[in-house]
Amino acid sequence: EKYILLVNPKLSYCFSLCYHHMSEILDKIGWASAVAQGLQKPITSALKMQNSEHILYLLTDRTGGLKKHGLVIGLLKMGWKNLYLFDKAGKCVQKNTLCVLDFYVHESMQRQGCGNILFEHMLQDMNVKAHQLAIDKPSQKFLCFLNKHYGLNQIVPQNFFESM
Numbered sequence: 001e002k003y004i005l006l007v008n009p010k011l012s013y014c015f016s017l018c019y020h021h022m023s024e025i026l027d028k029i030g031w032a033s034a035v036a037q038g039l040q041k042p043i044t045s046a047l048k049m050q051n052s053e054h055i056l057y058l059l060t061d062r063t064g065g066l067k068k069h070g071l072v073i074g075l076l077k078m079g080w081k082n083l084y085l086f087d088k089a090g091k092c093v094q095k096n097t098l099c100v101l102d103f104y105v106h107e108s109m110q111r112q113g114c115g116n117i118l119f120e121h122m123l124q125d126m127n128v129k130a131h132q133l134a135i136d137k138p139s140q141k142f143l144c145f146l147n148k149h150y151g152l153n154q155i156v157p158q159n160f161f162e163s164m
Contacts, residue, residue, distance in 0.1 A: 022046065023045075023046030023047075024046075025072055026044065026045060026046040026049060026056070027042070027045050027046055029044070029058075029072050029075050029104065030042035030043065030044035030045045030048075030075075030102070032104065032106065033075060033102055033103075033104035036104055036107070037104075037139055043077070043101060043102040044056070044075060044077050044101075044102045049077075052079065053079065053080070054077055054078065054079035054101060055077070055078045055079065055126075056075060056076070056077050056078075057075065057076040057077075057078070057118055057121060057122050057125075058072050058074070058075055059072070059073050059074035059075070059076075059105070059114055059117060059118045060072050060073065061073050061109075071106075073105060073106045073109045073114055074104060074105035074106065074109065074114050074115060074118050075102060075103070075104050075118075076100070076102070076103050076104075076118050076119060076122050077100075077101040077102040077103075078098060078099065078100060078101060078122060078126065079098075079099055079101050080096055080097065080098055080099070081096070081097055081099050081134070082094065082095075082096050082097075083095055083096075083097050083099075083134060085097070085134070097133075097134040098126065098128060098132065098133055098134070099133065099134045099135065099136060100133050100134070100135045100136075100138075100142075101136065103115070103118075103119070103142060105118070115145060116145075116149055119145075119149070130146060130149075130150040130152060131150070131152055138155070143155065
């Protein structure tokens with residue numbers, strides 16, 4: 001059985017009661033996400049969640065794991081960011097945008113619909129459409145996911161230039 005757990009540390013009484021256990025889970029899944037994306041450090045951790053307004057959706061298997069106490073098999077972190085975005089014509093606009101900040105499903109659970117369950121739940125919960133979201137440096141896997149499930153295949157890349 002798979003369930004979605006919404007984690008908002010600012011509002012979650014459970015998070016404060018079982019912080020040590022929750023932080024261990026968040027740190028482990030955050031590292032797994034970072035490794036899968038080839039990152040040097042995790043985007044998601046308990047400390048980063050505690051000090052943010054971000055919302056974290058966790059997909060759990062309540063009967064999974066060695067002791068059958070349950071497993072976290074996926075995460076989806078969302079947040080609002082004030083971004084400068086380029087439209088298809090190259091015009092730059094400033095916009096407070098809902099962003100996909102981290103998205104990960106454990107490798108053993110991929111290609112079984114888990115990512116779609118997680119993403120669909122978030123879309124319904126936040127009352128948004130997939131094309132309305134900004135995504136920071138999406139992986140090729142994530143782009144394929146968006147194309148397969150939402151027909152999104154024409155991204156508008158954002159170019160950032162370093163000063164010389």
